[in-house]
Amino acid sequence: xxxxxxxxxxxxxxxxxxxxxxxxxxxxxxxxxxxxxxxxxxxxxxxxxxxxxxxxxxxxxxxxxxxxxxxxxxxxxxxxxxxxxxxxxxxxxxxxx
Numbered sequence: 001x002x003x004x005x006x007x008x009x010x011x012x013x014x015x016x017x018x019x020x021x022x023x024x025x026x027x028x029x030x031x032x033x034x035x036x037x038x039x040x041x042x043x044x045x046x047x048x049x050x051x052x053x054x055x056x057x058x059x060x061x062x063x064x065x066x067x068x069x070x071x072x073x074x075x076x077x078x079x080x081x082x083x084x085x086x087x088x089x090x091x092x093x094x095x096x097x
Contacts, residue, residue: 039081049074053087063095
């Protein structure tokens with residue numbers, strides 16, 4: 001991996017928390033590298049494309065649900081290439097009784 005692990009100042013006092021923070025940064029860098037390899041895209045492209053996905057909560061007298069924006073073909077391909085299932089169109093459906 002040719003990346004440099006840029007660490008911002010860590011405002012943790014305990015060594016255990018500092019180590020955990022660095023480990024999480026390293027894992028994030030590893031996941032970025034895997035996503036780039038599997039998709040053939042840069043992280044910026046992946047992030048921008050997936051950043052267009054939104055989820056809203058719709059609530060009314062009949063209940064509430066969470067709805068995800070329509071997944072484009074490019075987004076579906078990114079999910080497929082990374083081995084991640086696409087998010088459901090609707091979730092957390094709750095009806096009033």
